[in-house]
Amino acid sequence: MAVVAHFQFPSKFFQHSQCQIPVNNQISIRPISAMTAPTALLNSRLASNQSQSVTKFILSPNMRALLVEKYFSIVQKLFNYPEENNTLGNIWVWCISLALVFSVATFNIDDADAYVVASPRKLQTEELSTVNLFKDSTPSVVYITNLAVREDVFTLDVLEVPQGSGSGFIWDREGHIVTNYHVIRGASDLRVTLGDQSIYEAKVIGYDQDKDVAVLRIDAPEEKLKPLSVGSSADLLVGQKVYAIGNPFGLDHTLTTGVISGLDREINSAVTGRPIRDVIQTDAAINPGNSGGPLLDSSGYLIGINTAIYSPSGASAGVGFSIPVDTVSSLVDQLVKYGKITTPILGIRFAPDKSVEQLGVTGVLVLDASPNGPASKAGLQPTKRDAYGRLVLGDIITAVNGQKVSNGNDLYRIIDRCKVGDKVTVEVLRGDHKENILVTLEPKA
Numbered sequence: 001m002a003v004v005a006h007f008q009f010p011s012k013f014f015q016h017s018q019c020q021i022p023v024n025n026q027i028s029i030r031p032i033s034a035m036t037a038p039t040a041l042l043n044s045r046l047a048s049n050q051s052q053s054v055t056k057f058i059l060s061p062n063m064r065a066l067l068v069e070k071y072f073s074i075v076q077k078l079f080n081y082p083e084e085n086n087t088l089g090n091i092w093v094w095c096i097s098l099a100l101v102f103s104v105a106t107f108n109i110d111d112a113d114a115y116v117v118a119s120p121r122k123l124q125t126e127e128l129s130t131v132n133l134f135k136d137s138t139p140s141v142v143y144i145t146n147l148a149v150r151e152d153v154f155t156l157d158v159l160e161v162p163q164g165s166g167s168g169f170i171w172d173r174e175g176h177i178v179t180n181y182h183v184i185r186g187a188s189d190l191r192v193t194l195g196d197q198s199i200y201e202a203k204v205i206g207y208d209q210d211k212d213v214a215v216l217r218i219d220a221p222e223e224k225l226k227p228l229s230v231g232s233s234a235d236l237l238v239g240q241k242v243y244a245i246g247n248p249f250g251l252d253h254t255l256t257t258g259v260i261s262g263l264d265r266e267i268n269s270a271v272t273g274r275p276i277r278d279v280i281q282t283d284a285a286i287n288p289g290n291s292g293g294p295l296l297d298s299s300g301y302l303i304g305i306n307t308a309i310y311s312p313s314g315a316s317a318g319v320g321f322s323i324p325v326d327t328v329s330s331l332v333d334q335l336v337k338y339g340k341i342t343t344p345i346l347g348i349r350f351a352p353d354k355s356v357e358q359l360g361v362t363g364v365l366v367l368d369a370s371p372n373g374p375a376s377k378a379g380l381q382p383t384k385r386d387a388y389g390r391l392v393l394g395d396i397i398t399a400v401n402g403q404k405v406s407n408g409n410d411l412y413r414i415i416d417r418c419k420v421g422d423k424v425t426v427e428v429l430r431g432d433h434k435e436n437i438l439v440t441l442e443p444k445a
Contacts, residue, residue, distance in 0.1 A: 140228045143193040167246035167293030177216040179292030181207045182270045206335035210274040215335040231301030233324035244284040246293030258284030275409045286320035295322040344441035347373020353407040366394040378439040395428035
C-alpha cells in the first residue's frame with residue numbers, strides 16, 4: 001500500500017511536488033506542474049468512487065535529509081547537465097541545491113497531508129441486493145405500541161401504560177396499516193411509529209380474529225406513506241429465499257433472512273384457536289415483536305405476515321409461520337370496505353375432539369345450536385338431557401358436501417372455502433342412523 005503526500009515548500013523553486021512514500025519508507029519525488037495545486041489532485045481523487053481516508057505525518061530530520069538528497073538528484077536530471085562534463089551546469093545545480101538545503105533547514109515545512117487511498121468496499125451481488133431491499137422496504141414497516149388503561153391503586157388516577165408492541169406495514173397511501181390482531185388485542189389506544197420516528201394515533205378499522213389479521217388507519221401526510229408492493233403466495237417454492245423485517249424485542253427495523261422451509265402448513269389462531277390454512281413456514285428468525293411484520297421475497301414483494309413461532313423457549317428456534325398474502329389481501333379488502341369480515345358459519349358449538357374420541361366415534365359432536373342460527377333452522381339436534389337427567393347426545397357431523405369430517409379442524413377447513421349464502425349438505429349421525437340435512441350458511445354476527 002502506498003501513501004500519496006503533497007508538500008508545500010516556502011521556496012519559490014519547487015512550490016508543488018508529489019511524493020510517493022511506500023511502506024518501506026523509501027521516498028520518491030517527482031515534480032509536477034506549478035499550476036497544479038495539491039487540492040486539485042485531492043479533489044480528483046475524491047471525485048472517484050473509491051473511499052479515501054486522510055492522515056497526517058510530520059517530516060523527521062532524517063526524512064528532510066533524504067528529501068534534500070532526492071531533490072538534488074531530480075534537479076540534475078531535470079536540467080540534464082552532466083556534472084562531469086559541464087562546469088556551468090555543475091555551478092547551476094549546486095546553487096539550486098544549496099538554496100533548497102537552506103530552505104528546508106531554515107523554514108518550517110507544513111505538515112504533510114497524506115491521503116491514503118483505501119480499496120473500495122466490495123459487496124457481492126447478493127449482498128448488494130439484500131442491502132437495497134432493506135433500504136427500500138424499511139420506510140414501509142412500522143412499530144405499533146398497544147396502550148391499556150390502568151387505574152393507580154393509591155391515587156385512583158387513570159393511566160395509559162404500554163401492554164405490548166409489535167410490527168405492521170403500510171398497505172396504501174390512505175394510511176391503512178396491516179398487522180396481527182393479537183398485537184392490538186385489548187388496547188385502549190394504539191400508536192404507530194413510522195420509519196422517520198414520527199408517531200401517530202391509530203384507529204382500528206376492522207379485524208378478523210379467526211385469521212389473526214387487523215387493519216388500522218393513521219392520519220399521516222401522503223408523502224410519509226410508502227406502501228409495500230403486494231406479491232402472490234400462490235406460486236411460492238420451498239427453498240426460496242425470504243426476508244423478515246420487524247421490531248423484535250423493541251429493536252426497530254431488524255432484518256432477518258432465511259428460506260421457505262415448508263408450505264401449506266396449518267396453525268391455530270392465537271385468539272380463537274380456529275385453524276389458519278396454507279401458512280408459510282420459514283427459518284428466518286421471528287421473535288416476539290416481529291408479529292405483524294412483512295415477509296418479503298427476494299424482489300421485495302410482500303408474500304406474508306409474520307404471525308407465530310414454534311419454540312419451547314418463546315424465542316426463535318428456526319420455525320416461524322406467516323399468513324400467506326393471498327389470504328391477507330382478500331381479508332384487508334373486506335375490512336377496508338365493510339369494517340368486518342363476512343365469515344360463513346353453521347351456528348353451532350361443538351365438543352372438544354378428545355371428548356368425541358372417548359365416545360368411540362369419529363366426527364364433530366354438536367353441543368349447542370343457536371336458536372336463530374342456520375343449523376338450528378335446518379333441524380340439527382344439539383346435545384341435551386332427558387327428563388331423568390341423562391345426557392342425550394346431539395347430532396355428530398361426519399361429512400359436509402361429501403367431504404369427510406373427522407374433527408373440528410376439518411369442519412372449519414370446509415366451511416372456510418364456502419361463502420355466505422351457500423347451501424351445504426351436512427351428513428350427521430343421529431342415534432344409530434345417518435341423515436343428510438341441507439343448511440344455508442349465514443354471516444358471522
